Amino acid sequence: xxxxxxxxxxxxxxxxxxxxxxxxxxxxxxxxxxxxxxxxxxxxxxxxxxxxxxxxxxxxxxxxxxxxxxxxxxxxxxxxxxxxxxxxxxxxxxxxxxxxxxxxxxxxxxxxxxxxxxxxxxxxxxxxxxxxxxxxxxxxxxxxxxxxxxxxxxxxxxxxxxxxxxxxxxxxxxxxxxxxxxxxxxxxxxxxxxxxxxxxxxxxxxxxxxxxxxxxxxxxxxxxxxxxxxxxxxxxxxxxxxxxxxxxxxxxxxxxxxxxxxxxxxxxxxxxxxxxxxxxxxxxxxxxxxxxxxxxxxxxxxxxxxxxxxxxxxxxxxxxxxxxxxxxxxxxxxxxxxxxxxxxxxxxxxxxxxxxxxxxxxxxxxxxxxxxxxxxxxxxxxxxxxxxxxxxxxxxxxxxxxxxxxxxxxxxxxxxxxxxxxxxxxxxxxxxxxxxxxxxxxxxxxxxxxxxxxxxxxxxxxxxxxxxxxxxxxxxxxxxxxxxxxxxxxxxxxxxxxxxxxxxxxxxxxxxxxxxxxxxxxxxxxxxxxxxxxxxxxxxxxxxxxxxxxxxxxxxxxxxxxxxxxxxxxxxxxxx
Numbered sequence: 001x002x003x004x005x006x007x008x009x010x011x012x013x014x015x016x017x018x019x020x021x022x023x024x025x026x027x028x029x030x031x032x033x034x035x036x037x038x039x040x041x042x043x044x045x046x047x048x049x050x051x052x053x054x055x056x057x058x059x060x061x062x063x064x065x066x067x068x069x070x071x072x073x074x075x076x077x078x079x080x081x082x083x084x085x086x087x088x089x090x091x092x093x094x095x096x097x098x099x100x101x102x103x104x105x106x107x108x109x110x111x112x113x114x115x116x117x118x119x120x121x122x123x124x125x126x127x128x129x130x131x132x133x134x135x136x137x138x139x140x141x142x143x144x145x146x147x148x149x150x151x152x153x154x155x156x157x158x159x160x161x162x163x164x165x166x167x168x169x170x171x172x173x174x175x176x177x178x179x180x181x182x183x184x185x186x187x188x189x190x191x192x193x194x195x196x197x198x199x200x201x202x203x204x205x206x207x208x209x210x211x212x213x214x215x216x217x218x219x220x221x222x223x224x225x226x227x228x229x230x231x232x233x234x235x236x237x238x239x240x241x242x243x244x245x246x247x248x249x250x251x252x253x254x255x256x257x258x259x260x261x262x263x264x265x266x267x268x269x270x271x272x273x274x275x276x277x278x279x280x281x282x283x284x285x286x287x288x289x290x291x292x293x294x295x296x297x298x299x300x301x302x303x304x305x306x307x308x309x310x311x312x313x314x315x316x317x318x319x320x321x322x323x324x325x326x327x328x329x330x331x332x333x334x335x336x337x338x339x340x341x342x343x344x345x346x347x348x349x350x351x352x353x354x355x356x357x358x359x360x361x362x363x364x365x366x367x368x369x370x371x372x373x374x375x376x377x378x379x380x381x382x383x384x385x386x387x388x389x390x391x392x393x394x395x396x397x398x399x400x401x402x403x404x405x406x407x408x409x410x411x412x413x414x415x416x417x418x419x420x421x422x423x424x425x426x427x428x429x430x431x432x433x434x435x436x437x438x439x440x441x442x443x444x445x446x447x448x449x450x451x452x453x454x455x456x457x458x459x460x461x462x463x464x465x466x467x468x469x470x471x472x473x474x475x476x477x478x479x480x481x482x483x484x485x486x487x488x489x490x491x492x493x494x495x496x497x498x499x500x501x502x503x504x505x506x507x508x509x510x511x512x513x514x515x516x517x518x519x520x521x522x523x524x525x526x527x528x529x530x531x532x533x534x535x536x537x538x539x540x541x542x543x544x545x546x547x548x549x550x551x552x553x554x555x556x557x558x559x560x561x562x563x564x565x566x567x568x569x570x571x572x573x574x575x576x
Contacts, residue, residue: 054185071160123147158295244539247537303428317371319382327355405423432537435528
């Protein structure tokens with residue numbers, strides 16, 4: 001009996017001790033949750049009753065060389081509904097379908113959808129958003145955000161590019177510098193009860209968006225405007241398919257203008273050109289047409305450069321020492337390479353001429369002779385040295401590369417045709433960059449637009465730098481090329497590019513569009529000024545002009561008109 005009492009007492013003590021341990025543990029846990037973890041669980045509870053809506057950040061502006069804003073933001077609204085807060089669904093459907101010009105079926109489907117928040121329409125004009133807000137409909141949210149706006153419509157469209165519905169860059173500089181321009185989105189937080197109804201007393205919490213940085217570029221909208229006007233005028237008068245005009249500073253690679261007409265309306269980038277039959281277009285075909293409309297031929301299309309490429313052959317020949325300015329040649333109107341007869345554009349021949357005269361005459365036999373003297377190995381060496389086997393690195397997406405014979409496949413005939421600019425293809429930006437390196441003293445510059453980024457107060461955030469390769473050619477060869485090309489304009493095939501009161505150098509070209517014999521030509525002219533110290537280089541390319549199609553007669557006058565207007569503007573005219 002005594003043993004049983006002792007045993008029971010031990011059981012009671014053990015149970016009490018166990019209870020005490022559990023009680024202390026529970027109290028400790030409760031203390032931990034209520035005191036030490038209170039902030040954590042309060043935040044969790046708050047999150048269960050919060051609705052979050054995003055606020056778009058103001059995208060950074062794009063600003064030209066003169067400080068002109070050429071890509072800006074327009075305040076718009078996003079209209080959304082929160083299902084749990086709606087009290088008059090029919091009224092909401094009626095108002096939104098009328099104000100937003102949407103079908104009742106479309107709006108009702110979203111109003112009746114069980115979701116935390118349902119977007120009805122984005123990019124709504126602010127005036128319309130304010131009108132909807134004035135109805136004071138429970139469950140309807142009108143949030144202000146931003147839409148990209150381009151004050152100059154189609155001007156520089158293929159350079160600037162545009163943004164999509166989410167304000168993200170699609171093409172051009174908009175996508176290339178997306179990380180700098182986009183900014184950080186903000187949020188609006190509202191507290192709701194268990195049914196999802198907003199608690200008025202709790203108000204709203206806002207995390208303000210951080211605007212993107214402004215992008216300052218070298219494009220000069222005054223020069224761009226005139227270049228585009230000239231390109232359109234040339235396209236109309238010559239009934240050409242397309243006209244490209246590229247203007248850059250050959251000393252540092254800054255691009256002042258890049259027109260590639262026809263262009264498109266940046267504020268309506270998905271609208272196909274007037275006259276396009278869209279009746280039976282599939283979505284795939286429409287996208288193909290849009291891609292073609294957006295395509296920037298200055299960087300994405302290759303072509304046979306023709307005689308403008310003789311600048312490269314001449315520079316390589318002079319640098320290698322296989323030709324001098326005093327070397328004599330004889331042109332009977334053709335030259336035999338192996339068993340192939342390659343004619344000069346002047347079939348009666350130029351007769352006796354020195355190298356400078358051969359360049360002034362754009363004589364094919366002269367440049368074929370120089371190319372053959374160089375030989376395949378040396379020609380390829382200079383192709384690589386001049387940077388022609390690589391892309392230029394221009395800061396726009398979609399740059400194409402040079403299409404050239406493989407070295408092992410290049411025989412005498414291929415070398416001969418390449419020497420005067422046929423049987424291979426390059427981009428306009430590649431030709432402009434390479435000629436710049438030959439006339440600027442021998443530095444291979446990187447063509448580019450971006451100069452720096454800055455915040456809205458104008459404080460510089462980042463300055464962009466670009467690769468420069470020195471000693472492409474010697475300064476002596478560069479000076480000789482400037483002298484020769486000035487003679488081409490002063491008294492040679494490029495005389496229609498001459499500008500009174502300015503020293504201009506340049507080279508003409510007329511090339512065929514493949515396949516040969518199609519009767520389609522490309523007329524072009526590359527010019528620079530002042531010839532002794534070039535500050536501006538211009539390249540004009542006219543695709544399939546009707547009637548007269550020779551570069552010296554069609555393209556050179558365009559550069560002359562361009563220079564007559566922009567050289568005084570740049571302060572590069574000599575009036576003495």
